[in-house]
Amino acid sequence: VLLLSDELMVRHDPGPGHPERPERLRAAQAALEDLEATRVTPTRATRAQIARVHEESHIDRVDSLHGRVDALDPDTSVSEHSVDAAYLAAGALVDATAAVTSGDDKRAFALVRPPGHHAEAQVAMGFCLFNNVAVAAAHAVAELGLERVLIVDWDVHHGNGTQHMFEARRDILFCSLHQYPFYPGSGAPDEQGRSAGEGYNVNVGLPAGCGPGDYLAAFDDVVLPIADAFAPQLVLVSAGFDAHRRDPLAGMELESETYADLTDKLLSVAERHADGRIVLCLEGGYDLKALGQSVRACADVLCGVAAPGANAEPTRGADAIAKTRAVHRPRWSI
Numbered sequence: 001v002l003l004l005s006d007e008l009m010v011r012h013d014p015g016p017g018h019p020e021r022p023e024r025l026r027a028a029q030a031a032l033e034d035l036e037a038t039r040v041t042p043t044r045a046t047r048a049q050i051a052r053v054h055e056e057s058h059i060d061r062v063d064s065l066h067g068r069v070d071a072l073d074p075d076t077s078v079s080e081h082s083v084d085a086a087y088l089a090a091g092a093l094v095d096a097t098a099a100v101t102s103g104d105d106k107r108a109f110a111l112v113r114p115p116g117h118h119a120e121a122q123v124a125m126g127f128c129l130f131n132n133v134a135v136a137a138a139h140a141v142a143e144l145g146l147e148r149v150l151i152v153d154w155d156v157h158h159g160n161g162t163q164h165m166f167e168a169r170r171d172i173l174f175c176s177l178h179q180y181p182f183y184p185g186s187g188a189p190d191e192q193g194r195s196a197g198e199g200y201n202v203n204v205g206l207p208a209g210c211g212p213g214d215y216l217a218a219f220d221d222v223v224l225p226i227a228d229a230f231a232p233q234l235v236l237v238s239a240g241f242d243a244h245r246r247d248p249l250a251g252m253e254l255e256s257e258t259y260a261d262l263t264d265k266l267l268s269v270a271e272r273h274a275d276g277r278i279v280l281c282l283e284g285g286y287d288l289k290a291l292g293q294s295v296r297a298c299a300d301v302l303c304g305v306a307a308p309g310a311n312a313e314p315t316r317g318a319d320a321i322a323k324t325r326a327v328h329r330p331r332w333s334i
């Protein structure tokens with residue numbers, strides 16, 4: 001297992017009182033301090049790598065904020081080291097993806113800030129400057145020769161940026177589970193991709209109050225069967241931990257152990273189809289204790305610790321899961 005992180009990403013500071021704070025990364029790093037993994041120092045993403053998914057004008061805008069304290073939008077602020085941190089976060093995902101694709105270690109966890117999944121091609125959004133996972137997925141196809149990449153996004157917020165970047169493609173399948181309706185507003189079940197990518201964008205929009213059984217059922221009934229039919233050569237995970245019951249920003253009820261079960265299920269997909277290649281990427285998660293415990297639960301599974309194997313009994317989420325199944329049944333036989 002490869003573990004990628006760097007002190008520079010702790011030094012990205014959106015300002016006093018901001019939930020996406022430096023202590024988040026410290027808590028995640030501390031939780032993995034004694035993990036038996038190979039520590040890798042990430043390198044910066046290149047402009048060309050980022051430009052596969054972002055417009056040049058957006059990269060210019062981010063570059064113009066180098067070394068400054070400023071804001072890209074009301075939620076998304078930068079400090080002196082933020083632009084460097086953003087390049088390093090995207091680079092960590094590129095490095096992790098390249099390593100698991102060509103090296104002996106097939107599993108990686110990238111602990112990064114700023115997060116990425118809300119960043120759109122043209123603009124920063126929702127604490128995110130560059131879309132780290134999207135940069136990695138595009139790199140895997142363009143540079144590493146992969147033909148099918150699966151991105152699963154279990155952050156409690158919809159991964160709008162990732163969806164929009166890949167919704168017209170069928171080589172990168174995006175699957176998001178999120179609280180719905182909720183920030184950022186997108187992620188309805190009928191947002192299923194367009195033109196060549198129709199059916200390759202999967203949204204499970206769950207009502208507030210969903211717990212472990214709902215998420216596990218959504219995996220068993222939607223995510224896993226579609227993933228098995230798609231047969232990805234790489235599994236990327238936008239791993240936010242803000243669906244945890246302790247999280248202050250959202251209204252879901254997951255336990256830290258739930259994330260071990262979700263990781264275990266995606267690991268099984270990677271083992272069946274992708275030569276075991278899987279990369280977890282930190283997104284949100286705003287309660288420090290929940291974040292540390294959940295990150296550790298995922299990392300332990302990557303290191304071979306057995307997951308709890310909780311029961312997949314949906315409660316509040318049953319209707320939402322049924323809606324997504326109905327949208328995608330024709331293509332994926334789910």
Ligand SMILES: [Zn+2]
Pocket residue numbers: 155156157240242283284285
């Ligand atoms: Zn989130």
